[in-house]
Amino acid sequence: MDLYSYIRDVPDFPKPGIVFKDITPLLEHGPALKDALDRMVEDARTLEIDKVAGIESRGFLFGVPIAAALGLGFIPVRKAGKLPFHTNQVEYALEYGTATVEMHIDALQKGERVLLVDDLMATGGTMVAASRLVEAAGGVVTSCNVLVDLSFLNGRKALGNKRFHTVLAYD
Amino acid sequence: MDLYSYIRDVPDFPKPGIVFKDITPLLEHGPALKDALDRMVEDARTLEIDKVAGIESRGFLFGVPIAAALGLGFIPVRKAGKLPFHTNQVEYALEYGTATVEMHIDALQKGERVLLVDDLMATGGTMVAASRLVEAAGGVVTSCNVLVDLSFLNGRKALGNKRFHTVLAYD
Numbered sequence: 629m630d631l632y633s634y635i636r637d638v639p640d641f642p643k644p645g646i647v648f649k650d651i652t653p654l655l656e657h658g659p660a661l662k663d664a665l666d667r668m669v670e671d672a673r674t675l676e677i678d679k680v681a682g683i684e685s686r687g688f689l690f691g692v693p694i695a696a697a698l699g700l701g702f703i704p705v706r707k708a709g710k711l712p713f714h715t716n717q718v719e720y721a722l723e724y725g726t727a728t729v730e731m732h733i734d735a736l737q738k739g740e741r742v743l744l745v746d747d748l749m750a751t752g753g754t755m756v757a758a759s760r761l762v763e764a765a766g767g768v769v770t771s772c773n774v775l776v777d778l779s780f781l782n783g784r785k786a787l788g789n790k791r792f793h794t795v796l797a798y799d
Numbered sequence: 800m801d802l803y804s805y806i807r808d809v810p811d812f813p814k815p816g817i818v819f820k821d822i823t824p825l826l827e828h829g830p831a832l833k834d835a836l837d838r839m840v841e842d843a844r845t846l847e848i849d850k851v852a853g854i855e856s857r858g859f860l861f862g863v864p865i866a867a868a869l870g871l872g873f874i875p876v877r878k879a880g881k882l883p884f885h886t887n888q889v890e891y892a893l894e895y896g897t898a899t900v901e902m903h904i905d906a907l908q909k910g911e912r913v914l915l916v917d918d919l920m921a922t923g924g925t926m927v928a929a930s931r932l933v934e935a936a937g938g939v940v941t942s943c944n945v946l947v948d949l950s951f952l953n954g955r956k957a958l959g960n961k962r963f964h965t966v967l968a969y970d
Contacts, residue, residue, distance in 0.1 A: 638883040648883045652903055655863075656850065656872040665867050679827065685856035685881075689863045689873070692826075696836050696864050701827040704860070712809040712819045732823055 631796055634660045635776065649776055649798070651747055655689065664775055664795055665690065668745075669697045671793045677770050678740040681705055683729070683758050686747035690775060694745060703735045703742070705758045716764040720757035729754070731761040738766035748776040749794070752783030759790065802967055805831045806947065820947055820969070822918055826860065835946055835966055836861065839916075840868040842964045848941050849911040852876055854900070854929050857918035861946060865916060874906045874913070876929045887935040891928035900925070902932040909937035919947040920965070923954030930961065 634654035641648040654660045672680070672694050681703040682691020688704065695702040708717065708728040715730040736742065742762045749755055749772070759769045772787055777794035784792050805825035812819040825831045843851070843865050852874040853862020859875065866873040879888065879899040886901040907913065913933045920926055920943070930940045943958055948965035955963050 636884070641883040642880075650883045652875060652882070652884070652906070656874055656906055658866070658870050658872045661863070661872055662867055662870060665863075685859055685877075688856055688859040689875070692832075692836075692860045693864050693867050695829070696833055699829050699833060701829045701832055702860070703827055704823060706856075709813075710856075711823070712812040712821045713807070713823070735823070735827055 629660065629663045631660060631664055635796065649748060649778070651686070651775065654775075665693045665697075667795050668773060668775065669694055671773060672698060672743055672771075675743060675770050675791075676741060677743045679703055679736065679767075680743045680745055681731070681735075681758065681762060683744070683746040683754055684710065687745050690747060691745035694743070694773075703731060705729050705731050705744075705761060716761055718757040718760045718764070720753045722753055727754075727757075729757050729761060731758075731765055733765060736762065736765040736767040740767045741770045742767045744769055744772045746772075746774050748778065749774045749783040749792075750778050750781050752781075752786030755783065756786050759787075800831065800834045802831060802835055806967065820919060820949070822857070822946065825946075836864045836868075838966045839944060839946065840865055842944060843869060843914055843942075846914060846941050846962075847912060848914045850874055850907065850938075851914045851916055852902070852906075852929065852933060854915070854917045854925055855881065858916050861918060862916035865914070865944075874902065876900050876902050876915075876932060887932055889928040889931045889935070891924045893924055898925075898928075900928050900932060902929075902936055904936060907933065907936040907938040911938045912941045913938045915940055915943045917943075917945050919949065920945045920954040920963075921949045921952050923952075923957030926954065927957050930958075 636650040680695035771791040851866035942962040
């Protein structure tokens with residue numbers, strides 16, 4: 629199935645000059661959504677992991693189905709102020725400014741292996757910040773998996789030697 | 800499985816006097832997450848629906864697994880300014896202020912039957928606003944399903960004669 633045909637280019641979003649990769653046509657098409665999830669789960673099954681963490685909010689879309697398929701728990705990584713319990717925080721540079729992400733301090737047991745999931749990787753800043761949260765909570769990031777990699781932004785370099793997997797890539 | 804034991808009360812969040820129902824312990828426990836999703840899917844299977852819509856951002860956690868289990872597409876209902884394409888908007892009163900939700904204008908075909916999913920229903924304001932978005936896009940809401948209903952806030956009344964299903968209820 630050609631999943632690229634379900635990704636829509638939206639010019640000038642969220643600001644002039646940016647071409648946004650809109651995944652909603654893929655989400656809204658049952659067979660395309662199933663195929664995308666199957667491919668993400670297929671890769672995740674090859675990993676030795678204890679939990680799946682997803683990054684708010686589009687990482688939630690893919691992280692929970694992967695966790696459920698593997699029978700694992702899911703950890704939400706959220707923007708500042710959204711999680712109700714005690715959190716660790718990491719501030720980082722975005723493509724369009726700065727942001728802070730949080731994770732509950734009790735989300736992980738020491739040494740647990742985590743698969744990080746998001747819908748899309750651009751410069752990798754969000755993924756690196758989420759990795760630091762996993763490490764701050766005592767865990768280890770086993771792999772960073774996304775649906776779409778904007779390869780031309782070279783986010784993989786920011787991940788250092790961490791494993792990375794994407795379903796779709798734009799050079 | 801007693802899923803209530805995986806819901807944590809957090810007092811004074813997001814503001815003094817509110818006791819927040821924190822679902823993260825349930826999400827983070829693999830068997831509890833699986834059981835919750837299984838119960839939500841079991842109910843959804845009884846419905847004649849064409850698509851599943853989930854409300855940002857915790858509705859994404861449950862909406863996509865339900866859609867995927869049924870082989871259906873998923874529609875994200877998002878806060879203002881997040882969706883990149885043309886949208887309909889509905890402004891509504893929240894328990895703690897006001898908010899605006901949006902849906903892409905091309906998310907539905909005329910007459911499609913939609914299951915609305917969120918993590919929690921309080922006064923029902925968000926669910927009613929999302930219902931209006933479905934109707935504005937030409938769809939019909941078949942049922943409103945959540946993990947947690949704060950029954951003492953009587954959100955069901957706000958839904959009128961719409962079908963409603965919850966896994967957990969607090970009287």
